[in-house]
Amino acid sequence: xxxxxxxxxxxxTVGIIAKVCTYLAENDINxxxxxxxxxxxxxxxxxxxxxxxxxxxxxxxxxxxxxLGEGIGVVIKCQREEIFDSMHxx
Numbered sequence: 001x002x003x004x005x006x007x008x009x010x011x012x013t014v015g016i017i018a019k020v021c022t023y024l025a026e027n028d029i030n031x032x033x034x035x036x037x038x039x040x041x042x043x044x045x046x047x048x049x050x051x052x053x054x055x056x057x058x059x060x061x062x063x064x065x066x067x068l069g070e071g072i073g074v075v076i077k078c079q080r081e082e083i084f085d086s087m088h089x090x
Contacts, residue, residue, distance in 0.1 A: 002050060002051040002052040002058075003032070003048055003049070003050055003051075003080070003081040004029075004048070004049050004050075004051055004058065004061075004078055004079065004080060004081065005046065005047070005048060005078070005079050005080075005081055006020070006045075006046070006047040006048075006049060006065065006076065006077070006078050007044075007045070007046050007047075007075075007076070007077050008020060008036075008043065008044070008045040008046075008047075008069065008074050008075070008076050009042070009043065009044050009045075009074060009075050010042070010043055010069070010072075010073050010074030010075055011041060011042060011043065011073055011074070012038050012041050012042065012043040013043075013072060013073060013074075015072070016043055016045070016072060016074060017036065017045065019068060019072055020045075020047075020065070020068065020076070023064065023065060023068055024049060027054050027055075027056045027061060028053045028054040028055070028056075029049050029050070029051050029053075029054045029056070029061065030049060030050040030053065031047055031048075031049050032048045032049060032050055033047065033048040034046070034047045034048075035047075043074065048081070058078065058080070061078065062077075062078040065078060
């Protein structure tokens with residue numbers, strides 16, 4: 001499995017989840033787990049996705065999601081699961 005961690009952070013607005021999920025579905029990227037919260041008007045979402053069936057390279061998907069985020073006023077970052085785990089290990 002080609003698992004990727006996607007984080008989305010910014011001011012809450014209508015359609016953030018829909019726009020991110022639409023991009024993922026259009027690129028055959030499967031959502032394995034998703035968590036989102038809104039605190040004092042700030043949106044935070046973390047997703048674990050599987051890119052193994054997608055023909056889109058991670059670098060291209062990451063860039064497209066960053067641009068999508070800019071368009072809707074949030075910051076979207078993508079990292080391979082193993083890199084994310086290594087960075088957050090105590």
